[in-house]
Amino acid sequence: MKFVHLLVCFGLGxxxxxxxxxxxPNSEADIVSCTLSSDILKRDPIIENAKITITVNPEADLKxxxxxxxxxxxxxxxxxxxxxxxxxxxxxxxxxxxxxxxxKKYEVICIMSGSITDYHFENVKSYTNTLLKYxxxxxxxxxxxxxxxxxxxxxxAGFALTGSGSIDKTSFPxxxxxxGKEGKGLKLVTMSTGDFxxxxxxxxxxxxxxxxWFDVASAMIDPLKATxxxxxxxxxxxxxxxxxxxxxxxxxxxxxxxxxxxxxxKWDVYAIFYETDDDVKIIDATTRxxxxxxxxxxxxxxxxxxxxxxxxxxxxxxxxxxxxxxDEEKLxxxxxxxxxxxxxxxxxxxxxxxxxxxLYIDELELIH
Amino acid sequence: MKKIILLICLGLLSGVQSxxxxxxxxxxxxxxxxxxVGLEYEVKAGFNIGGTSPLPLPVxxxxxxxxxxxxxxxxxxxxxxxxxxxxxxxARVALRLENKGMSTDARVKNYxxxxxxxxxxxxxxxxxxxxxxxxxxxxxTVPVLAVxxxxxxxxxxxxxxxxxxxxxxxxxxxxxxxxxxxxPTGNKVNFSDGKTAPYDFSKDLRRFAWGPExxxxxxxxxxxxxxxxxxxxxxxxxxxxxxxxxxxxxxIYLNVGFAYLF
Numbered sequence: 001m002k003f004v005h006l007l008v009c010f011g012l013g014x015x016x017x018x019x020x021x022x023x024x025p026n027s028e029a030d031i032v033s034c035t036l037s038s039d040i041l042k043r044d045p046i047i048e049n050a051k052i053t054i055t056v057n058p059e060a061d062l063k064x065x066x067x068x069x070x071x072x073x074x075x076x077x078x079x080x081x082x083x084x085x086x087x088x089x090x091x092x093x094x095x096x097x098x099x100x101x102x103x104k105k106y107e108v109i110c111i112m113s114g115s116i117t118d119y120h121f122e123n124v125k126s127y128t129n130t131l132l133k134y135x136x137x138x139x140x141x142x143x144x145x146x147x148x149x150x151x152x153x154x155x156x157a158g159f160a161l162t163g164s165g166s167i168d169k170t171s172f173p174x175x176x177x178x179x180g181k182e183g184k185g186l187k188l189v190t191m192s193t194g195d196f197x198x199x200x201x202x203x204x205x206x207x208x209x210x211x212x213w214f215d216v217a218s219a220m221i222d223p224l225k226a227t228x229x230x231x232x233x234x235x236x237x238x239x240x241x242x243x244x245x246x247x248x249x250x251x252x253x254x255x256x257x258x259x260x261x262x263x264x265x266k267w268d269v270y271a272i273f274y275e276t277d278d279d280v281k282i283i284d285a286t287t288r289x290x291x292x293x294x295x296x297x298x299x300x301x302x303x304x305x306x307x308x309x310x311x312x313x314x315x316x317x318x319x320x321x322x323x324x325x326x327d328e329e330k331l332x333x334x335x336x337x338x339x340x341x342x343x344x345x346x347x348x349x350x351x352x353x354x355x356x357x358x359l360y361i362d363e364l365e366l367i368h
Numbered sequence: 369m370k371k372i373i374l375l376i377c378l379g380l381l382s383g384v385q386s387x388x389x390x391x392x393x394x395x396x397x398x399x400x401x402x403x404x405v406g407l408e409y410e411v412k413a414g415f416n417i418g419g420t421s422p423l424p425l426p427v428x429x430x431x432x433x434x435x436x437x438x439x440x441x442x443x444x445x446x447x448x449x450x451x452x453x454x455x456x457x458x459a460r461v462a463l464r465l466e467n468k469g470m471s472t473d474a475r476v477k478n479y480x481x482x483x484x485x486x487x488x489x490x491x492x493x494x495x496x497x498x499x500x501x502x503x504x505x506x507x508x509t510v511p512v513l514a515v516x517x518x519x520x521x522x523x524x525x526x527x528x529x530x531x532x533x534x535x536x537x538x539x540x541x542x543x544x545x546x547x548x549x550x551x552p553t554g555n556k557v558n559f560s561d562g563k564t565a566p567y568d569f570s571k572d573l574r575r576f577a578w579g580p581e582x583x584x585x586x587x588x589x590x591x592x593x594x595x596x597x598x599x600x601x602x603x604x605x606x607x608x609x610x611x612x613x614x615x616x617x618x619x620i621y622l623n624v625g626f627a628y629l630f
Contacts, residue, residue, distance in 0.1 A: 019425065020425060020429065020430065020431065020432070021424070021427045022427070023430065023477065024427045026478075027494070027552035028478075028548065028552050028553070029553055030556070049553075049555045049556065097552065097553075101552075102551065102552050102553050103553070104553040129549075129550060129554075131550045131551060131554075132492060132550050133490075160549070161547075161549060161555075161557060162485075162489060162491070163485060163489030163490045163491040164489050194485055194486075194487045195485030195486040196483075196485050196489055196565075199565065200563075200565055216555045216556075216557060217546070217556050217558050220557055220559055221558055221559065221561050221563045222561075
């Protein structure tokens, strides 16, 4: 009998102590969605972790925009959602989590997409994470009036997740270099993603830069899907011109780490031009050459993927896909996108390449 | 001829028999001698059922989706010295080889973690989603116990145990959820569609474990006891400088089995 008592007591004790406790209030402080009247929007707002980019039509009144936000349940925002603010310069919102322990400051930028066509890689800012002790470059472009026009996207945020980056910005695959053709330039290096990268089946990261945005939320599930290619474009591009230097890394490996002695790594540059509609607002890298919305593609031919220690020009024509045409009305309405994509390893998207492959790029131009 | 063979067989058989008898008598004599000075020997075998768990469950754990005690066994040899003519009280020392293991599948919310990779890479963040954990630790354990005899059938014991972990495995993976990089305001990184991230904290397990132990034995037959022993580890199973799991975890196991009493 005593034995039974003891068992019962033990059982009760265990269950009481091991009870699932009441759920704690949310710690997250996210803007989940951003809404503006659709007739002033040129494209859907891009919501990143602490930044929202709103692209509006030229007729929009930037001085009195009142975006509305949906937040993490329980979170609060200041200034309040729906407040009219002057977006001729970036506005800042602070979101506080439900448990009040966390705040996040969002930068909200409104742009009337001025379609710039030449890219000099002279402007650099950085993203620094003091908690995790890393920092990487973000290259951006200004328009002819010196106003911010666009940030170049890269996979650096995904690389950061593997813990392989440090406060040294050149520890990231995509960085700015002072050794450009003119002034600063772009440096892309294929890097190992270390222990964690290997464990999640992504052993290398090719240096990459593209027009569009990198959806870091999907970076682990499908890095190609996370690579969103395209910015609004009001002209029909004809040629892509630029300068490069390239040195292939020593050992070419595939995703499983198998070494291919006879294979030399190659670099890649291409540009795509495509039509958008309500279904396809942006193309991700999974269908970059196959999407039915593509109009034309400019791509480096395989024989031109050479090494060069001196700056060398490339000049690539946009080749229209048979049967595809450009609708002038839609072009005026901003329904076309363009994207330039650069990579230090041609097959970096499938994690094949040589660590150390280094590509320098400068003075890109879209000729139309 | 047949007779001779039969005789030889008989002779052989009896020889073997008498030898066994002598040995048994010898052994029995040893046990009786031991019994007279109050010493008693026992061998035990049983299953360890329990968990390696934080206590109480931290608020981050939202749901235990599955729990499996796995096949964990303990084998023990012990010696008890009884005191006094009544032999109510005794002292017991044992040597036990045992596994303590489990596998769980839990759902967590905002679970802070930090993992250091083989190359020194640091991944830190808050995980919301599913976590599968497998624990399988092997120990050499020495319990020192006071034994009390309630009656001829029932005995209880209480004391302390000290364990040395010879082999440890604490590993698993996270899936179906998302990581907030760094802290709850960091980049949100989804894991779904079968994408998992493995972890292995086996190297961070502490070698030494100790805690109270209490048990009960019921004498089912002359030589056979049914027994249950609870061991409650009171030091964290992880090393002091291990911060990945923000709360301490303790091995709490009930060993249920049989003992043969000599």
